[in-house]
Amino acid sequence: MNLVILATLLICCIPDAKPCPSSCDCSLLGNEGLRVDCSSRWLKEVPTLPDKTVLLYLQNNMLTGIQAGRFDRLHCLQSLDLSQNPLSCDCDIVYLKHWLDDNANVSVTGATCKGPASPETPTTITQLSGNEFAGCRSTNPIDCWGLLRIDLIMLGVFVLLVLIPVAYLYSISKRLACCVAMTMDTVLYRRTTVRRLKSQ
Template identity: 45%
Template sequence: MAHKMVACPLLWIPATAGFVTLMLFSLVHAEICPLSCTCKPLGEMKGWLVDCSSKGLKEVPDLPVSTRKLYLQNNSMTTVRTGAFDNLHNLEEMNVSDNPWNCDCDILYLKFWLQDFSESSIANVICATPASNERKPLSQLTGNELDNCWKSLPIKCLNFFWRDLALITFAVVVLILTSCALRFSKRLAYQVTTRDYYSAAPLLRKHNLENYMSQ
């Protein structure tokens, strides 16, 4: 009887450890995976496949830092907040197609980020609005086709713009004043030289006459 009482707890240890491990895994998984998405570990790749496709999402959820594959296609997203993907340093695959993207100046973050990430990721991003950009690929839009882009410029950028404009204006004014000063100095030197010449002319003629008479 004593032997059986000792053996039973030993049999419970593996089962208890497995249960605790499963609970910890579930807690960690729930903490890093968005509620609206499905996350799967990629084994040896040490990262996550995060599937948020066809969930009716209107914005990008907070994503696990170790995301390697991200699927956001077929949702209701019109734009992406600035910085939404900045922490995904291990990302290798991404799909954001089949969303009603609003291609105004607010879409610049997504455009630039996808351009740096891969050409294939931005190739399937098609604009839905505004009407002027409807059905146009985001990759082909230029700054002139994105409305009100000046509104999205950071205040610091605008400050730099006005500072540079002031410096350029100051430099142009200095060049103009320098040019005017050089012209004035040349004219003044010419006038002084001409005056000295005509002042010395009578003396020079008298000297030449005296030399002629002496001969």
């Protein structure tokens, strides 16, 4: 039982350390995290980024959208530069729109896109109403690590709620069996003693 709880704690607490992408330059920011520079690399997709990214530079690339879930593990992110990218106000930008709404504390530069209604005039992504994405399918990714952690926690709860009471009932049944055996021995001894006395 203790091993299951220990395994659950280890999986929940081990950081998911990702190396610096080959298309970017990473540098340490003291104890705060990483500065990740992916600017001017002709990137069409955002690479998998280290979890400890604090400053992220993606300007001057060929990004038309951001893949669903790409920024979800960047809990330390403080600054993001998306300027000089041909971001499109279509389904490819839905994830970024929701992420920006949920992470208003992150300082973001250049989060503008162009769409069919205004191909020449950039629109700030946070100002999009959401009606533009009515025909888009859901962009919520499946969080496999999160599901695994939930499964392990549920297993731990199962162990605590089922196996511990079963073990307790087993110990009680052993004591009860021992008491019954002792009682039977006492009864047999008394009967034997009574018979001996009568035979005398």
